[in-house]
Amino acid sequence: MNITVRVWRQKNADDKGKMVTYGVENVSEHMSFLEMLDVLNEQLTLSGDDPIAFDHDCREGICGACGVVINGQAHGPQTTTTCQLHMRSFEDGAVIDIEPWRAGAFPVVKDLVVDRGAFDRIIQAGGFISAPTGSAPEANNLPVPKEDADHAFESATCIGCGACVAACPNGSGMLFTAAKITHLGLLPQGQPERDSRVIGMIEQHDHEGFGGCTNIGECTSSCPKGIPLDTISRLNRDLLGALAKGKA
Amino acid sequence: MATIQTAKRPSAKRSTVALKYSMAVSGLIMLGYLLVHMYGNLKFFQGREKFDSYLEGLDDILYPYLPHEGALWIIRIVLTAALVVHVYAAVTLWRRNKAAAGFVGNTRYHTKQNKTGVQRSYASFTMRWGGIILLLFIIGHVAQMLPNWLSPGGASDSKYDRVVNGFELWWVVLLYTIGLVAVGFHLAHGFWSALTTLGQNHSSTRRSSRLTAVSIGLAVIIAGGFLTVPFAIFFFGAGS
Ligand code: HEM
Ligand code: SF4
Ligand code: FES
Secondary structure (H helix, E strand, O other): OOEEEEEEEOOOOOOOOEEEEEEEOOOOOOOEHHHHHHHHHHHHHHOOOOOOOOOOOOOOOOOOOOOOEEOOEEOOOOOOOHHHOEHHHOOOOOEEEEEOOOOOOOOEEEOOEEOOHHHHHHHHHHOOOOOOOOOOOOHHHOOOOHHHHHHHHHHHOOOOOOHHHHHOOOOEOHHHHHHHHHHHHOOHHHOOOHHHHHHHHHHHHHHOOOEOOOOOOHHHHHOOOOOOOHHHHHHHHHHHHHHHOOOO | OOOOOOOOOOOHHHOHHHHHHHHHHHHHHHHHHHHHHHHHHHHHHHOHHHHHHHHHHHOOOOOOOOOOOHHHHHHHHHHHHHHHHHHHHHHHHHHHHHHHOOOEOOEOOOOOOOOOOOOOOHHHHOHHHHHHHHHHHHHHHHHHHOOOOOOOOOOOOOHHHHHHHHHOOHHHHHHHHHHHHHHHHHHHHHHHHHHHHOOOOOOOOOOOOHHHHHHHHHHHHHHHHHHHHHHHHHHHOOOO
16 A cells, blocks of 8 residues: 655754655555554665654553554554554555654654653652562462452553553543552552552652643543543542541 | 653642542532522422512521521622632643643644544533633623613512513523533533542443433533523513
8 A cells, every 4th residue: 555644753852843744655554553664764764864763662562662643543543552553444545644642741852752751750659569579479368359450450551651641632641640540559469558659649740740630531542451431530539538638 | 851850749739630629529519509599490480479489588598597698698608619719720720731731832733633532522622611601601690680780671679570571682592591501511521520530430431431421411401401491481471
């Protein structure tokens, strides 16, 4: 297939940036979206242009490094990561718009690469859990209801890609933060620091300049891991509890 | 690159989530009032005498434990406080969220596709501008109800007559309809949003939540309930 892409090009953080149009020919429908960008970059390199910078690592949907806004949707038209999106999701002759995540807290570094360090600092602000380490504990010593374990695990699958922020009209990092809150908050090991964790993480979330949640739910429809919206309600509940205990 | 944050972190008590709590609670207080208010309005259909005496009775709720109009003044003060808190939180969050969305100039994403998101509701889009319409409506409505001041259509000592006089004018009915449709949209997203903010959503998506359905139902009941009186007067000549 032959396609046209319009890509956000920005030399560095201070550059203004603009959309630039390129044609890409002989794209196989079995290529992943990133492979299509690889082909385009080869083309650009051969013609002496600067290749397009984009983040990627595992290319199998588990690391969370990749992620661009494709035709206005974070990670594009399928509910998956950009690396796991295939060109067969597009028509021959399509014009595809590719832009970086947009959020005040995710400044553009170059082209499609943004700095997602804010997420790391939110995790850091959550602090440690005081569960003893060492050899694996006897599994039956600490019973966890199946439903809680499932839900905690589901939340733990968040790969920190940032699509939720890019999709949220408020640039809110609430789904990501809520996934982290839920994953520890449902397990017995997460209980001792449950209050300080939610307070630390929310304070950092706001400090980084993320927006507030308006319960619209765009985040869940773009999340490649299907983090559910009720995690945000759980975060709200946990913070309400912590504030009521005067922990802030 | 600003990767190290040195400024002091704001307290969680003033976080976006805390602001949303105050917005949710103030919104629910106003919503509770609207339900009672709508119930009262429907007494219009019992005729002038019953309607007027019901309204007069409001002056003496809990009398003699509260002075004449005492309960009404408590309600007025609580509602005004709720409105002030609500609008303050709305404006603060609105500005904050705009800054957080990472606009480049005046667009966020340059693409023309999927501008309206994937699954957002119309109601959720209209919370802010719709809220401003609501605010104007509330101000206009309170001004109109001040005894025999603006009184469109003619003043009278009977509140029943004032209501009828007003709603015989097409533009009063039109303004009310706009205001109440705005209330309806606001609550269709607002009630769901408030309960979610207060931690009560247990559903994996907005659309699949029972709260969403309840919210829309509530919005229809409130907007529809309020509109029956002006429509009955204007279209069916009730009260004349
Ligand atoms: C009759 C008066 C009003 C009622 C009953 C009402 C009710 C509500 C409720 C229940 C919420 C949900 C709270 C939450 O998201 O947690 C809400 C949100 C909101 N309200 Fe109001 N409100 C009223 C007036 C206004 C006015 C005058 C404004 C003017 C600016 C306004 C602006 C907003 C905004 C921006 C939101 C946030 C929307 C969102 O969360 O997506 N409201 N309102
Ligand atoms: S919640 Fe989903 S969209 Fe957000 S960072 Fe985690 S995996 Fe990505
Ligand atoms: S490159 Fe690892 S998730 Fe896409």
